[in-house]
Amino acid sequence: MSENETKNLLEVSHLKQYFPVSQGLHKVPLKAVDDISFAIRPGETLGLVGESGCGKTTVGRSLLRLYEPTAGKITFDGEVLFDSGEQYDENGKMIVDAMGKPIYGQKIKKDMLPYRKEMQMVFQDPYSSLNPRMTVEDIIGEPLDVHKLYTSKAERREKILSLMELVGLNAEHAMRYAHEFSGGQRQRIGIARALAVDPKFIVCDEAVSALDVSIQAQVVNMFEELQEKLGVAYLFIAHDLLVVHHISDRIAVMYLGHMMEIADADELNNNPMHPYTLSLLSAVPIPDPETARKSKRIVLEGDVPSPLHMPSGCPFRTRCKYATEQCAMEMPQLKDRGNGHFVACHNK
Secondary structure: OOHHHHHOOEEEEEEEEEEEEEEOOEEEEEEEEEEEEEEEOOOOEEEEEOOOOOOHHHHHHHHOOOOOOOEEEEEEOOEEEEEOOEOEOOOOOEOEOOOOOEOEOOOEEOOOHHHHOOEEEEOOOOOOOOOOOOEHHHHHHHHHHHOOOOOOHHHHHHHHHHHHHHOOOOHHHOOOEHHHOOHHHHHHHHHHHHHOOOOOEEEEEOOOOOOOHHHHHHHHHHHHHHHHHHOOEEEEEOOOHHHHHHHOOEEEEEEOOEEEEEEEHHHHHHOOOOHHHHHHHHOOOOOOHHHHHHOOOOOOOOOOOOOOOOOOOOOOHHHOOOOOHHHHHOOOOOEEOOOOOEEOOOOO
């Protein structure tokens, strides 16, 4: 295996996730995720930001194949987990035959059960992601049962109690049910469940949004300590750009199913290039009153287009003051503008 293949823990190429939606007698595709590519290195945190409905959660679920991807290629730890077979040239354009139909290579769809131990997810909604009929001990112990990670009941209970302590829950909580806890405590149960199998990669889908502000810092610090101790990599999906900047090594910005910009966290914060990223960062609250008064909020005009009726070319062009005719004709590709700073924009 080449050095290039082993460098990244996770590689995602041209991922697409379309959902059929009925409109009258016809079904049209809702393009929740439309042709995105990125990679995550071992022990790295990639923050994924964007407004509600842009496809962040769908990306996370598609990576773990909780949603079966429509197209694309997912490689984890050197193993191809999913490949729909489409071929692309060096410019990222799909290779087609004389009739305009895609030319397919080998299709791969591996059984995910052996990889569930390596790839886990902390779900966004702590109310619906926990079984109300199971005690906390059984919820956290379920992954241990599935993957047979203990030799005795005493070892199982010991592992569960140590996981509970790790996320700030008391041993006395073990025999309680999920409905007896607050939203923040339920999220901690979900985090403990994800950590139970010592994964290499965790999708954190709004993992701290349900927590009180006073507790968020503790949980974010816990994620960082676990990363240092276990070398686990995260896809950290969130709305709060301050939290994302704090925990992430790199940040990716999504808009309507497309990747707009990817860069190191400090680079993106100090030198944003895409007009959408500029607008997002301008909305971040500034704690210093004087600096806040001098800063100018970039307010986007118009409404977010429907993912059922996407504009041609760049999806952001209907709200962008820099839009040109080229933006309407062609979707810009992510291009490296130096220092690993990738931007999908014709005018930047």
